[in-house]
Amino acid sequence: MHETMSALLSGHDGAAPAIGAPGRxxxxxxGLRTLTAEVKAALNGMGIGKGDRVAIVLPNGPEMATAFVSIAQVATTAPLNPAYREEEYDFYLSDLKAKALVVMADYDGPALAAATKAGMTIVRLSVPEGAPAGAFALSSDASGTGDAASPSADDVALILHTSGTTSRPKIVPLLQSNIAASAEHIKVSLELTAADRCMNVMPLFHIHGLIAAVTASLAAGASVWCAPGFDALRFFGWMKEAQPTWYTAVPTMHQAILSRAGRNADVIAATPLRFLRSSSASLPAQVMVALNETFNAPVVEAYGMTEAAHQMACNPLASGTQKPGAVGIPAGPQMRIAHETENHLVDGTGEVVISGPNVTPGYEGNPEANEKNFFEAEGERWFRTGDQGAFDGDGYLHLTGRLKEIINRGGEKISPLEVDGVLLDHPDVAQVVTFAMPHPKLGEEVAAALVLKDGATATEKDIRAFAAERMADFKVPRKVIILDEIPKGATGKMQRIGLAEKLGLVEKA
Structure with a gap:
């Protein structure tokens, strides 16, 4: 098993394509090996090396992919969302203790203002005229001597914050060995070879795109074609140019792609995919079936999270072995079910826990969170995922939801995912997100926000009547809101927590 990113990416055919992009x-x-050597020399000459933390704020695209891959073989990477405001950069840069910030040569935005205030080294990235996708040069006013030793398995390769919806986000350090193990797990579960090509539409400040699309592909000697972000209107044009064998996305992206698939049947027929992958949120069974029929390829749902360097479980690839509604079988780490409050493993439904080489050693500077989220049992150290679920008789994991998102209506526990699944069966419903709404007597009440299909005319009353025929009364949403678009987080995921406030259904505290 490879222990570092350098080892993971070595030994591939030098002439083979690695990184692509539109019109490049x-x-x-x-070229990637040469770039990595140049990045190492440049950073070391700026006084940056092993153990130093380098924040990366770049637009989505090939340079973001190669900056991550090359800098992670020299120092510790900390990719941040380019859409943050200055106050957010103030917080993240100081919280991460970043020494340097990498930005595009002509960038003059809020990350630069925050880094300059903090006295950080500013590193400018420029793309030479006519350079291949992902090639770049680094420059800075700073000079010094960085630790030129290559990072070892136990050095931190990547630092990300958890997407904390209710509390201060936690810092997740991922070791070189965590990244290498996870990329290897994904490569194996997707049977990736040098002949594969991933079209990346995921943001590259997020673990899903960084590991599943980029690092796992490079571990296989395969190629990655980097789009400048996700755009349903341009997706099929890119597909034609990139000629991918697969792509990976979050469910809301897949749904947007499906909505435009009908008028792009010629591109789909001319660019046969080996498989499609979905992760980072539960893929509704109806969407999995529709994607499978549209693309005539297996749809592999995987289950990932930042603390596991992404992948934990994955549906198998062989035709007909994917179970709609299940996130697959363990694909890398050991997976078990634990009691939700006591530190022991159980059978049946409970909190999903994991243990393995891809799991972070623990949150940084947060003993309280580590105490709460890690425990020892049966000779292993287990991490609590915060997800509730159960394994079926075939060993497939079915999630019932995030524990903190389970709706508690006067003591009755309701899985938002179950309600989503019922509402999506309504012929007029395109997207849905079920969430908790505060209630003065019951504590919480069930609410749902949904988007109708083009031309559909269903009303709130119709939707509630449909739900009432299909599930127990206490699970039927008391409030149904029909929207043009459901608010999403930075990575394209729909966020249940805080949605009642966002939609004005509750007084802000």
């Missing part, structure tokens, strides 16, 4: 030549594996 391919960067070869040899």
């Amino acid at each position: 030549d391919w960067l070869s594996y040899e």
